[in-house]
Amino acid sequence: MADMPFKSEEDLRSCVQRYYQEAILNAATVCCCEDGKQGQASSQCDCYAPEQLNNLPAELLTSSCCCGDPLKRAELRPGETVLDLGCGTGLDVLLAAQRVLPGGHVYGLDMNEAALERAEHYRRLLGLENVQLLKGLMEEVPLPSESIDLIISNCAINLVPDKERVLREAYRLLKAGGRLSLADMVLEGELPVRLREEPRAWAACLAGAISLATYRELLASVGFHDIVTEPVSANWSWPSFISEEERHLLEGHWLAILIRARKPSA
Numbered sequence: 001m002a003d004m005p006f007k008s009e010e011d012l013r014s015c016v017q018r019y020y021q022e023a024i025l026n027a028a029t030v031c032c033c034e035d036g037k038q039g040q041a042s043s044q045c046d047c048y049a050p051e052q053l054n055n056l057p058a059e060l061l062t063s064s065c066c067c068g069d070p071l072k073r074a075e076l077r078p079g080e081t082v083l084d085l086g087c088g089t090g091l092d093v094l095l096a097a098q099r100v101l102p103g104g105h106v107y108g109l110d111m112n113e114a115a116l117e118r119a120e121h122y123r124r125l126l127g128l129e130n131v132q133l134l135k136g137l138m139e140e141v142p143l144p145s146e147s148i149d150l151i152i153s154n155c156a157i158n159l160v161p162d163k164e165r166v167l168r169e170a171y172r173l174l175k176a177g178g179r180l181s182l183a184d185m186v187l188e189g190e191l192p193v194r195l196r197e198e199p200r201a202w203a204a205c206l207a208g209a210i211s212l213a214t215y216r217e218l219l220a221s222v223g224f225h226d227i228v229t230e231p232v233s234a235n236w237s238w239p240s241f242i243s244e245e246e247r248h249l250l251e252g253h254w255l256a257i258l259i260r261a262r263k264p265s266a
């Protein structure tokens, strides 16, 4: 935990847990997509095409902490099996579950029990039977190897200190030829010292973010091919603990991206 304001991984996880607990209770007032306006958080930050969200509960949108739409170019097909790493309250899980019908199945994994309870509540509201929510860590997913067609994740991998371990786990879980489609934050350049020492900067998807070049290198080192990236045009407001001065330093350096990659076919 050198260079981090945490004593241990446990300490880091409980900080992240508290942060998103607040997001769930206070309708996305702490998230990447924060704008504090009921029912508009997800569409406001351009994460999703508005028509995709029409039939979803407003509360699900405000409790979502997205930074992009990982399903946008994921070429999801009926019958496929999908896993969402760090699924939060389940927006992408439920969107994917509708698209893989008939015959497909979606797993949503998160370490936060309260988030999973919310996701389960929305799953029932939408009457989707092809969803299974799993409590666990994305570093160690309780699913068999080569069982998944598409792994998605939205604004969550940056929160894990050992990103290589998460990407190795994703590689293990994918079938040969399986796809990875991530939305995540990247950080180009150094973080001001005050923010490096501020635990909320990690929880807010800032201090744990790596550069795009490092992300690509990690994916390639784990074995992924066909790595494609694309910027997300987003319109979110900034976490309140970041000062005006810090914001100017970070603008254009702290960015949301979509990353797609493929496990080679056997």
Ligand SMILES: C[S@@+](CC[C@H](N)C(=O)[O-])C[C@H]1O[C@@H](n2cnc3c(N)ncnc32)[C@H](O)[C@@H]1O
Pocket: 016, 017, 020, 063, 064, 065, 066, 067, 085, 086, 087, 088, 089, 090, 091, 109, 110, 111, 112, 115, 136, 137, 138, 139, 153, 154, 155, 156, 159, 160, 205
């Ligand atoms: C920024 S939120 C994004 C939630 C969701 N993907 C969305 O778009 O609304 C990050 C989520 O990742 C989860 N998370 C962070 N670290 C995790 C880990 N090591 N294993 C599993 N989940 C984790 C948090 O509990 C939180 O729900």
